[in-house]
Amino acid sequence: MASAVADRDTFPKLLAAHARERGDAPAIREKDLGIWQSWTWREVAHEVRLLAAGLASRGFTRGMHLAVVGDNRPRLYWAQLATQALGGIPVPFYQDAPAHEMAFVFQNAEIGFAVVEDQEQADKLFEILPQCPTLKHVFYDDPRGFRHYRRDELTSYETLRAEGEAWLRDHPDFLEAEIAKGKGADTAIMLYTSGTTGNPKGVVLSYDNLVRSGEAYARLEGLTDREEVLAYLPMAWIGQNLFSYAQWLVVGFRINCPESAETVITDMREIGPTYYFAPPRVLEALLTQVTIRMEDAGWVKRWLFRHFMALARRVGSRILDGQPVSFGDRFQYALGGLAIYGPLRNALGMTRIRVAYTAGEAIGPDLFVFYRSLGINLKQLYGQTETCASVCVQHDGHVKPDTVGPPLEGVEVRVLDSGEIVLRCPGLFVEYHQNEEATREAKDAEGWYHTGDAGYFDADGHLKIIDRAKDVGKLSDGTLFAPKYLENKLKFFASIKEAVAFGDGRPEATAMINIDMQAVGDWAERRGIAYSGYQDLAAKPQVYELIRECVEKVNADLAADPKLCGSQVHRFVVLHKELDADDGELTRTRKVRRRYIAEKYESVVHALYSDMDHCWVEAQVRFEDGRTGSVRAQLAVKTARTFPPVAAKAA
Amino acid sequence: MSTAAREFGDVILKVEGVSLAFGGVKALTEVSFDVREHEIRAIIGPNGAGKSSMLNVINGVYHPQQGQVTYRGEARRAMDPHRAARSGIARTFQNLALFKGMSVLDNLLAGRNLMMRMPILLQALRVGPALREEIAHRKRVEEIIDFLEIQHVRKTPVGRLPYGLQKRVDLGRALAAEPRVLLLDEPMAGMNVEEKQDMCRFILDVNDEFGTTIVLIEHDMGVVMDLSDRVAVLDYGRLIGDGTPDEIRANQAVIDAYLGVKH
Numbered sequence: 074m075a076s077a078v079a080d081r082d083t084f085p086k087l088l089a090a091h092a093r094e095r096g097d098a099p100a101i102r103e104k105d106l107g108i109w110q111s112w113t114w115r116e117v118a119h120e121v122r123l124l125a126a127g128l129a130s131r132g133f134t135r136g137m138h139l140a141v142v143g144d145n146r147p148r149l150y151w152a153q154l155a156t157q158a159l160g161g162i163p164v165p166f167y168q169d170a171p172a173h174e175m176a177f178v179f180q181n182a183e184i185g186f187a188v189v190e191d192q193e194q195a196d197k198l199f200e201i202l203p204q205c206p207t208l209k210h211v212f213y214d215d216p217r218g219f220r221h222y223r224r225d226e227l228t229s230y231e232t233l234r235a236e237g238e239a240w241l242r243d244h245p246d247f248l249e250a251e252i253a254k255g256k257g258a259d260t261a262i263m264l265y266t267s268g269t270t271g272n273p274k275g276v277v278l279s280y281d282n283l284v285r286s287g288e289a290y291a292r293l294e295g296l297t298d299r300e301e302v303l304a305y306l307p308m309a310w311i312g313q314n315l316f317s318y319a320q321w322l323v324v325g326f327r328i329n330c331p332e333s334a335e336t337v338i339t340d341m342r343e344i345g346p347t348y349y350f351a352p353p354r355v356l357e358a359l360l361t362q363v364t365i366r367m368e369d370a371g372w373v374k375r376w377l378f379r380h381f382m383a384l385a386r387r388v389g390s391r392i393l394d395g396q397p398v399s400f401g402d403r404f405q406y407a408l409g410g411l412a413i414y415g416p417l418r419n420a421l422g423m424t425r426i427r428v429a430y431t432a433g434e435a436i437g438p439d440l441f442v443f444y445r446s447l448g449i450n451l452k453q454l455y456g457q458t459e460t461c462a463s464v465c466v467q468h469d470g471h472v473k474p475d476t477v478g479p480p481l482e483g484v485e486v487r488v489l490d491s492g493e494i495v496l497r498c499p500g501l502f503v504e505y506h507q508n509e510e511a512t513r514e515a516k517d518a519e520g521w522y523h524t525g526d527a528g529y530f531d532a533d534g535h536l537k538i539i540d541r542a543k544d545v546g547k548l549s550d551g552t553l554f555a556p557k558y559l560e561n562k563l564k565f566f567a568s569i570k571e572a573v574a575f576g577d578g579r580p581e582a583t584a585m586i587n588i589d590m591q592a593v594g595d596w597a598e599r600r601g602i603a604y605s606g607y608q609d610l611a612a613k614p615q616v617y618e619l620i621r622e623c624v625e626k627v628n629a630d631l632a633a634d635p636k637l638c639g640s641q642v643h644r645f646v647v648l649h650k651e652l653d654a655d656d657g658e659l660t661r662t663r664k665v666r667r668r669y670i671a672e673k674y675e676s677v678v679h680a681l682y683s684d685m686d687h688c689w690v691e692a693q694v695r696f697e698d699g700r701t702g703s704v705r706a707q708l709a710v711k712t713a714r715t716f717p718p719v720a721a722k723a724a
Numbered sequence: 725m726s727t728a729a730r731e732f733g734d735v736i737l738k739v740e741g742v743s744l745a746f747g748g749v750k751a752l753t754e755v756s757f758d759v760r761e762h763e764i765r766a767i768i769g770p771n772g773a774g775k776s777s778m779l780n781v782i783n784g785v786y787h788p789q790q791g792q793v794t795y796r797g798e799a800r801r802a803m804d805p806h807r808a809a810r811s812g813i814a815r816t817f818q819n820l821a822l823f824k825g826m827s828v829l830d831n832l833l834a835g836r837n838l839m840m841r842m843p844i845l846l847q848a849l850r851v852g853p854a855l856r857e858e859i860a861h862r863k864r865v866e867e868i869i870d871f872l873e874i875q876h877v878r879k880t881p882v883g884r885l886p887y888g889l890q891k892r893v894d895l896g897r898a899l900a901a902e903p904r905v906l907l908l909d910e911p912m913a914g915m916n917v918e919e920k921q922d923m924c925r926f927i928l929d930v931n932d933e934f935g936t937t938i939v940l941i942e943h944d945m946g947v948v949m950d951l952s953d954r955v956a957v958l959d960y961g962r963l964i965g966d967g968t969p970d971e972i973r974a975n976q977a978v979i980d981a982y983l984g985v986k987h
Binding site (some may be wrong): 107218333334 | 863866875876932
């Protein structure tokens with residue numbers, strides 16, 4: 074692929090181009106004092122120029138790192154651009170990053186300059202200052218609370234800007250020359266990944282990485298300079314940097330910074346973004362709000378909502394995908410649009426959305442389908458910080474809830490025999506900062522990046538992510554077994570709180586299941602089933618039937634999947650107690666510790682793989698006051714129906 | 725670090741020999757103390773000690789039978805609330821003084837009522853100078869909204885807000901009048917720990933950013949000692965201690981009043 078033309082291969086050059094071509098068009102807005110304040114491209118270019126000159130006057134030069142700490146604010150964008158104009162490398166931080174984690178990054182990147190949003194962030198830097206001798210300059214945006222600070226390192230944004238203005242008078246052509254020196258292969262930004270183990274790693278991304286990834290998405294979706302984008306995600310996240318920064322400069326659309334984290338929903342309604350990006354937890358929070366507010370509505374509204382949402386679930390996604398739907402359903406859906414979907418889209422601020430993306434973690438199919446059935450074009454994409462979040466994306470009209478779509482243009486994806494996904498793409502990072510060993514581990518000699526994710530391509534060429542590669546196993550007949558995939562599928566049912574799947578090296582897959590006390594308790598009450606507590610409820614034959622239905626639905630789903638049809642759940646038990654982090658069965662972040670559970674409930678696992686119809690279990694429990702006791706219970710082992718594989722269509 | 729850097733001005737408010745009685749009940753007996761410009765002055769005391777009465781005397785709601793209150797060099801037996809407001813004294817109320825059905829924004833705008841100069845008809849028509857005046861007021865109110873971090877409830881009716889947030893709006897309503905002296909009547913009452921911390925921060929920030937002199941009544945000792953520059957202690961209507969928090973902590977009369985004493 075031809076690289077971007079030489080006068081548009083870095084962000085500062087792109088900014089200059091926009092200032093020339095659409096100088097009077099608004100580039101960025103921020104809601105402040107209740108009003109949307111806006112800056113045109115020319116004004117942004119001017120601000121960046123002054124700021125860059127100010128930094129240069131303080132001795133900031135090519136190759137240095139500058140920390141950017143704070144929420145989504147225009148001035149922090151300008152700080153990033155000013156750094157890049159001087160050939161420096163911005164290092165954005167999560168605004169809630171604890172001080173000791175920041176200390177590591179400051180040392181690792183030898184950061185000497187920082188631009189912070191406010192007093193809170195400045196205080197954090199002063200806390201770690203003794204460990205970070207390189208840090209000499211801290212510039213702050215919001216002056217509130219700084220009045221009595223007497224520190225040599227501190228300078229206000231305004232002062233820096235004024236210094237830049239003075240400096241520019243003596244060096245009028247300096248900045249243009251510096252910008253011209255930049256090229257696409259230079260480092261654009263460094264993002265630290267939150268390592269679950271060990272220290273965070275600095276992912277070095279070049280302009281080419283970000284510009285090409287931004288272009289690929291823009292071409293696919295036909296983005297224009299008229300898009301409105303809400304910029305509300307953490308500055309240090311790759312999604313933010315690609316969709317609200319790189320693409321902003323590549324395409325030249327408008328970004329809008331909300332007033333505060335609490336006002337995002339109102340601000341979104343006011344802006345009406347056309348292009349939107351949200352991690353699943355944000356979408357989930359929005360849906361919860363809708364649900365709560367619907368429960369408070371009058372019965373007419375509630376009835377309409379239930380009725381039309383049921384219709385939308387049935388036909389909404391199909392209409393969005395342009396698939397055939399009967400005239401009657403179409404007519405009803407149009408009515409629903411007037412009564413429910415339209416007003417709801419408006420309340421969510423999603424009326425004008427053409428393209429919405431979600432990524433970051435697995436999204437539940439119900440949640441995903443909810444938005445799509447309302448007529449909102451929500452799509453999943455797949456990628457990591459290391460790949461500029463640009464590997465796969467679902468295409469309009471071909472959206473399957475359980476895949477992440479085909480690879481983007483220019484991306485090569487292979488699945489190794491182990492099931493691990495490896496890839497090469499234009500967005501692939503340069504290296505981990507000062508960590509050759511980690512770079513070598515992640516990127517092999519031929520440039521393939523090892524994602525650590527396991528997955529495969531379905532018949533339509535869509536990539537399906539199933540699990541972390543290290544957790545994937547095989548049944549004794551060699552069939553692929555992805556425990557987390559099974560567990561997630563089970564957990565998407567409201568009645569099931571946790572599930573633990575077994576099968577690696579076994580003839581068939583089985584599962585232990587935890588019921589959701591709240592959901593199943595309500596269900597039992599509505600049916601007049603009396604129960605005394607969790608253990609009693611979990612052992613009820615009716616509850617077993619309820620869970621069996623869920624398991625069989627999962628099995629029916631799996632039967633349609635050519636790779637995973639062999640790992641249908643044959644037998645299951647409903648556990649008598651909730652899996653708990655205090656008992657060591659879950660991690661603190663609520664992930665099941667499969668191996669530990671297998672040891673602890675050895676008798677149950679044994680029963681699952683025999684023909685016994687019940688087993689005895691005795692488990693130690695730790696009470697909240699620290700005492701331990703034991704619970705002894707008899708568990709029934711049930712068999713679930715499995716289905717013959719459905720032949721892949723037109724295989 | 726802020727205390728060390730702050731400088732107090734001259735005495736802005738002086739209470740001398742004030743006595744107040746309701747029939748036979750003596751609420752205040754010969755109370756004297758002063759408040760210096762830019763300081764945070766606390767009045768503490770057990771329930772029924774006369775704290776709110778003292779505030780009401782300063783504010784002009786109650787008229788003392790004896791003594792005088794000197795405000796900015798002008799001595800008076802009795803203030804009246806209207807004049808107090810005009811001369812730069814604003815206050816918040818223990819039971820809140822907000823229009824529950826109106827939005828936060830409108831409540832704060834109402835707090836600027838005294839500063840609106842245009843005739844009511846022009847205001848209603850929103851023409852010419854009245855419009856410009858309204859824009860200026862709105863800007864000031866927005867700055868207060870920003871300052872108190874209540875942007876997310878700007879348009880929410882006050883009655884729908886949780887109590888802690890209503891308290892913050894009440895503070896905002898008082899601030900909207902751009903007071904020189906701010907009287908706070910139990911600003912932390914009924915709040916949880918987190919809300920108290922927030923409120924403390926806002927009180928300190930108001931004092932620091934705007935230089936507003938603050939007189940506050942509070943019975944949470946911990947809060948008062950951290951927040952105030954000087955503390956006056958009332959017990960049964962009499963002043964039993966006056967000084968810096970450290971001095972008050974060491975004052976035997978105060979300890980007796982709070983912890984009780986064997987008779």
